[in-house]
Amino acid sequence: MLAIRLTAGADRLDTLVLPVRSGDATAGSEAPAELLATGAGLPAEALEEAAELLPATRLTGRSGETRAHLRPGRTPARLLLLGVGDGGEKDWRTAGAGLARAAADETQITFALPADVPAGAVGALVEGLLLASYRFRMTDAGKAPALAEVDLLLADPEAYRDAVETAETVARTTRLARDLTNTPSSVKNPQWFADQVAAAAADLPDLHLRVRGPEELAAEGFGGILAVGAGSASGPRLVELEWRPADARTHVVLVGKGITFDTGGISIKPVPAMKLMRKDMAGAAAVVAATLGAAALRLPVRITTLAPLAENMVSGSAFRPGDVVRHYGGLTSETTNSDAEGRLVLADALAYAERELRPDLLIDLATLTGANAVALGKRMGALYSENEQLAADLLAAIDGAGEAAWRMPLPADYVEHLGSDLADLHSSPAVGGGSVTAALYLREFTGDLRDRWLHIDMSAPSWSDGDDAELARGATGWGVRGLLRWLATLD
Template sequence: MKITIGQKYDAEMILVFKGKGSEDHENILSRLSEKNLFKGEEGEVFSLVNMETGRSQIFLGIGEEDQADEEILRLAAFKGAKELSRLKISEASVKLTKLPNLCYRKSTKAFAEGLYHAEYRFDQYLSKKQEFSLAEVSFDLLPGKEEKVLPGLKEIEHLMDGIFLTRNLINEPAISLTPEVLAQAAKSELEPLGIEVEILDRAECEALGMKAFLAVAKGSTNEPRGIIMRYRGGNDEAPVGLVGKGVTFDTGGYSIKPGPSMITMNGDMGGSGAVIGAMKAIALNKLEKNVTAVVLATDNMISGDAFVPGDIIGSMAGKTIEIHTTDAEGRLTLADAVYYIIKKEGVKEVVDVATLTGACVVALGEFNTGAFTNNEELLGKIRAAAKEAGEPVWQLPLSKEYHKLIKGDRGDLKNSGGRWGGASTAAAFIEAFVEDTPWVHLDIAGTSDIAGARGYLPKGATGMPVKTLYYYVKGENKGGC
């Protein structure tokens, strides 16, 4: 689907506030309201199709005028695009007016984003493909606003490219997305955009002393891979660091998961998918920043070589770790990844992203990403980026009590602090390897992959938090409204 400017088509999407019609459609909207067919409630959709003239009007409710925000516009556009596709309409127009209390540039971007969300489908394994008929939407912009709006529309197009890449990687089954395939996907997607992608094999990871990561990889016949991605769009300043958990399938190891809990474990590399997608969006939009991203990719399997509960393993940082459960494997890979990116890549701050704990899902459900930090200023940047993105984050505690729970008896640390406070003890474990570097940990176990479609987010991989990472790297928005 493409977005154009200015063309007029017989099919039109019309934004309607609750209880307030436009002059052009006042009579129609009054009759629809009288018959309780359409009142302009948030998320409402009503279609009028004239078979003789070919004219179609798709009314989109956006609720109370003073409550409208970018998230409501995303959902309205998504529903409008889905309705047009259902009606087999390929071209449509929409008049985008200035909404109260909203930046025109941002609201136009939000509407475009909703349209793009509507066309996503993961259907390569279906014998009957899912059709999407809408091919073009033309924006009727306010006079004189093109100069500010057009760059934003191109930005959101590129950002959605990154989100769709993330979704595709996460939705791909483990049988076809091994650590090596994930590494090659990063290389093929990012190198043409000017990102340097270095792939580390097992021997190179061993030479670096990545003992925690390689302990997880011991049980698998699939070879582990380190994926180092370097984007240089700024001056000589130190890069910011992104780390993504890259467990391409998690059985739980010898602390084996129940069967039903394993069905979606191909998505346990959601953090790596988000980081790779964010790097694509960053490069496509040519952000003038330096960014390094690291993924240590493996799966967590059972074999005669696999690590087991009671083992004591090493780490790149030199700290020893008691294994209390092999199902707390992601934090082991992240320990080496964050230590590597700080010590070897020289990042000035680091954000790690991981589908890390069921405890975070218990606490926050599928609606908020859990956030932990050793630096409130850095977390403030993430909060601002998440608000811009429409991807809610919620800070969870990381006090000294949680660090006490992961103190080892026979080794320096243990990889599980027990049943209670599991999201916080997992974050405390990672924090032990970042030392004094400003750091934020995002636990996306609930938000990366959802059980059912919600709003404009599809069932399965959502693409979160690609937008948050992108806007964090981009920094303060000075585009104006």
Template sequence: MRNPLPPVPSKLLDVDVSTEFRRGAPTAVLVAAPEDDTELPEFGGVRATGKASDVQTVPGGKPQWIVGVGDGEPARYRAAGAALIRAAGSALVAETESGAKPSRSIQVELPAEATAEQIEELTFGLLLGGYSYTVTAEDAKPELRSVRLVTPHERAVPAYTDVVTRVGELAAAAAFARDLANTPSNVKDPAWLANTAAKVAGAVAGLSVTIRDENWLAEQGFGGVLAVGGGSASPPRLIELEYSPRGASAHLLFVGKGITFDTGGLSIKPADGMHLMRTDMAGGGAVIAAVRAIAALKLPVRVTGLVPAAENHVSGSAYRPGDIVRHYGGKTSEVSNTDAEGRMVLADALVYGLKRFKPDAVVDVATLTGAMKISLGVRTGGFFATDDALAERVRKAGERVGEAWWRMPLLEDMAADVHGELGDVRQTPGGPGGIAAALFLREFVAEAKWAHLDIAGPARADKTYADVVPGATGFAARTLVALAESFVAGS
């Protein structure tokens, strides 16, 4: 019987660059909207609109599609590529169901003046716009296999090819992170997440993956991870990824929240929306996918990834409000809300990572607080940082790959609220939720250069936009890769 689960990682399209059209492959042409009243070209009786993401079908003609790129800004190219690949995929299915044998490849005629940045964004859209994750026993629908980008400039082919290769790894990171977060939690327990990371990331040359089980966690004193995972029949894991190339110019530590399902524990969540908690390990998925991509790109930067993975469940062995939990390194937390579990597992991993690996900078990523979603919506990630230079690197990295970030304040007048009475720190001290969580985590990073990325909003989507489709988005994976790139040779 066919396995209803899709493969992880997803296989993306092959994209190549050439000056020659592929015979028999359907063609798309890109058209920008004019700045004035200039009349747009006509193809096979269809007048182009040039409107951003508008895909027009030319019946029985060549090109088969006219794709609008609006004002030509790079972001419009990303949206255009995504719209095209969705339209082409739908056409392929329709033709196949009608009994035809259509081509599994398409080609895109690039404008003569296309820039490398526009090609980069177009490729992101093409690779990720058609992403899907469906658990079904039905036969798989036919899918496109490749896209050719056709340029009139032979000298541009090598440069465009380099762009496409880099984008291919970044898109693969986003898709892999989506796969991990979309996998249902009756499959994805901490052991599954760890084993999948070992299988997929461990296959990349130069990248090692070590899995720490519950016995090791107990021996080492990972009280936060053990407390959160204590209510589940599926024991927790710590996933360690290590990429250490010769001549590395810097050492970065990435820590990702890996809660494979979150009921809220004894502070149980409302039933509405709980099904979405399969994506509560989106931060951990982003870290796994990003470190894999960094190694695949052979970036000369040492990167360590840590993902504390646990299920937050309700049982007689679940941790309780009022408990005092001792973290790795000895600091204690007063627990007041078992649904604030992400910061509990991150605290252990942050201290462990800083003490063992002594990185130049540390970045944690987590679907941490609903407050951040309320503050910034579902398309912008919030981040906090103790170092201005690191904060600017994060912002620019996101801008480079099309992920929006907004720096939030670490309010010093709230810092004292985190200090505990029965323990060293209070898990949920009250006040603005996202800021309070960040101040709690800051207690565990000492004087390190640290950034905390809260992706509770943009980690999931309920509608299609640009290269995003409903479900997990893979948000932050590309930012982490671009952040590592910014440390190459101290750039």
């Protein structure tokens, strides 16, 4: 991961980055961009030259916008002017991402920051740098970014150290979620995922891990997880990871869908819909990574994370459309579509959380439906909850972290579609509003926690088709940043 160094002295000035702010909107749409004064001693000649060059660059100051100027034989040898927008956290995050790409061919750069820059802005800048510089490849071929170190030049580096260390933890755990999600399913099966969690948890004190295999799942009645995993040679698992600090007063259970590959089962997907199904465990990756991040940050909240893991394959042992599945706790589901498998494994985990763990709050994240993208596009998750305060708090945290979600309804008159002649519930009724009916189905397994439960359908924003601000092509790690920001507000 890119190294970030806080320094008060400009001891390396091959490439100097200077911030440019958007012009004052009150002065009109053509207001010129403004070079921000920095809080550390820099060569006066370079600053004067940058100020003289700025009008000719036609920079608007828009966040992430860059212009480079070469100065051969002088110090610094290269000036890079970077737009930081209006100075909010989102703008600084985008600026960091733009800088990571503009300086990708450099080895080291120095960024002189304004004297009065807020700590939150510097943290967002670091997140943008670290997330936009992410790459996932399973080959040594191809050119990787050369940029290895960024010096942040600040008048008082120690005042920003906590914010930067927090940002580094958030970025590192988001990158872990991306790694887990990007890994091809030829490598990634339920046991592999559980092993990765064990390896990551081993580096942090006070984390407790339990992994249930097929025999334990059968003995304890996790029928949904077993049904979905029945068609695969790689048996299902249930990962239970707990962070339990002594001073915690709130207990949160996080649940994440963990389908390590989804063929659709006997209700098989067409090839175009199947080719990216290695990402169908992005919810599990997000909640695991957020828990690891909370432990690294020593957040004073108890977290139990459940990742039900299965590979939904086609074989003679696969569960069939029309089967009835008995879930943990006894509720049964009629499953007329084996491609609606994620809700079956989540149902087990939610019922287990409600009956055995009894948390204060219950949150689940899942790449659950294509209807999420139809309703809200590629960048936004669909959020469901009956709890006004919980929904507002999560939405605020998600937005503040640079992610996006929209609250969706849980209409009472849709519940009748969940009825079944064979079982307690129909898992995939053939009506419209697929993301809504999936959420209503999951709610049936939350029991007494119904009013303290929140579900996010994050299938669409879990993947990016190209580089976009702090997102790199591929898995986004969506949910890690929002969850960590929200968890940090709890006590």
